[in-house]
Amino acid sequence: MIFDIQSIASSEKFIEEFFNTPIIKLIEKYIIQYNSNFDEFWIANKEYIDSVDISDLKFKVIHVTSNMDECSEIRTNGIKNLQRVLSEKTTLYTLLSNHGIQFDIKNRILINKDRVIDIDYKKYCNRGNLSDYDKKVKNIARKVYTDYQVNGFFSIKDPISYGTNIHKRPEFIFNLVELIPELRKMENHWVENSKGYIITFLAANDQFQNISFYDFEDIYYNKKEQELNLKKWLLYNAIDCIIDCSINNTGIIAYMNTNTIIRPEQILECSEITRE
Template sequence: MTTIIDITSFEVTIKSLIDLFDIGRPQIIEYLKREELSCDDFLAYFSINESNLSTVDFLVTSLHVTTNDDECKSLNEIGLVNSIDAVTLNTPFNRHLKKHGIDIDLKMGEIKYNKQTYTFGQKFEGWSQSEERRLLEHIAYKFYCDRQINGFFCTDNALSYGGNVNRRPELMNNIANLLNYNKLVEDWSNNSNNKCYVIKFAIPLSTYSVESFTNTTTFDNFKEKDIDLLKKKTIIDYSLSNIYNYVNHQGYVCERLSFLQPDSRVKSSDFIGIYSDTEYQKTL
C-alpha cells in the first residue's frame, strides 16, 4: 500500500493521518490533550502495532522555491535538479551563465570568465582564513557538499526563507561574488520574464536524506528497514506537532526543512502543483 503524507498545511496534515490510520478527526483532536505527543505515544494510544508502518510506502510532499524565465518549460522537461545538473544540463540557469560568458568545468574544478580561470577544485577541503579562498570554497561546498535539492516539509511561508531564493538561485549569488560580477544576479533578477514559482511534489521517503529527519549523522549500525522506520515515525511526529500548533497556537506552522539525496532529481510526474508566487500567497 502507498499513501501520500502531506504536512504542508493543517487540513492536509490531519487528512494524511486519517487516511493512514483510519482514525476519525475528533479522535485525533482529542489525542492532542495528552502531555506527550509523539509517534510512539500515538500508536500506543490508538493500539496500533508499530509493524503496521512497514506495510505502507510513504510518498512525502515538499515545497520548493525556484525561479526561471521559460514559464517552467525546462522544469516540465527535466524536473527539479541539483546544483551540478543545473550548470551542466540545458537549464535557464546554465543558459544565463553562457550568455554572460561564464563556463564551469566540473571535471577540472574550474570556472572560466573574462579570460581568467578560477580553480575551486574537485572536492571541498574545508574553510580557510583567506577571504579570497573562501569565495572559491563556497563554490566547492555548493557542488560537493550542498548540491542536493532542498525544500520544506512545512513552513509558514516558503517565500520568506533566507537566501533570496525567490529572486535568484543561491549558487548564482556565490558565483557572482567570486567573479565580482553583480550584473550576473542583477540581470536575472531584473528580467521581467524571470518569475518565481513554488513547486509542490510527492516523492518516496527513501529519496529524502536521513538528515531531513534527525541531527544524527552516523548510521553505520542502522539497517535499511531501521532507517525507513525512523523516517516514518519522524514524519508522524512532525504531523502531530503541526496539528497541535495549529489548534493551540493560532494556526502556527513550524518550519521543517527537507533535503533530498545528493544526486536525486524530482521528475515532473512527481509534481502535485506549480504555483506562481501570487497563487502560493493565496494559499497561506
C-alpha cells in the same frame, strides 16, 4: 498514503489515513488520555504503528525557485541538481556562458573568461588562514561539490522569507556575484525578467537523504528499526502541526539525494509567487 504537512488540514488527513480513524477521536485521545505527550502516545500505540505498511508512502514537498520561462524548462525536464544545471544546456548554463562563465565539473575548475579558478573543495578545506577571496571561492566549491542536491520543504510558514531571496534569483547567482562582482548586471537581468514560483512535487522515500528524517546514529540501525524511526518522525511532525495549529516558521527541510532528479511526472503544481 501521502505525507503532507503543508497545512493543518493535510496533516489531519495523513494522521486519519495512518490510523484509519477519524481525526477528532485521535486528537481527543491524544490530549485527554496522553496529556498531549507524544512519547506516551507512541508507547501506547507502538504495536499498531509497527504494523502499518508505508512501503508506498509518498512525500509532498515544495521547492522555491525563479525562472524566465514560466516553468517551461522545469515542466519539460524536471528539477535537476546544481551540477547538472551547470553542465547541461539549461537557462542558467546559457546565461552564465553569455557572461564568460563556465564550469568544468569533472576537472573542478571555474572558467571566468580567460581566467581559470580552482574550485577543488577539499583543497580549501585543508588550508588555513584563507583570504577573503579564497573563502568566496571555497563557498562556490562547497555549493558545487557538497551542497548541490535539490532541496525543498516538507513544511514552512512563509517559504519566500527563507534564505536569500531565492524566489527572485538562484542563490548560486548571489554567491557568484560575491566572487565576481561584474556579474551583478547578470543578476539584475535575472531578477527583472523572472518570476518566482513554488513548485509542489511528490517523492518517494528513497529519493531523500537520510538526514531529512534520521539522526546520524540511525545508520547503525537495521531496516526495521529505521522504518520505525521514520514513522516516529512522520507522526511527531504531523501531530505537532495539528496541535500547535501552526506551520514551522523556520521550515522542515527536505534534502534530496544528490543524484535525484524530480521528474516532470512528479510535479503537481507550479504556482507563481505574486508578492515580494
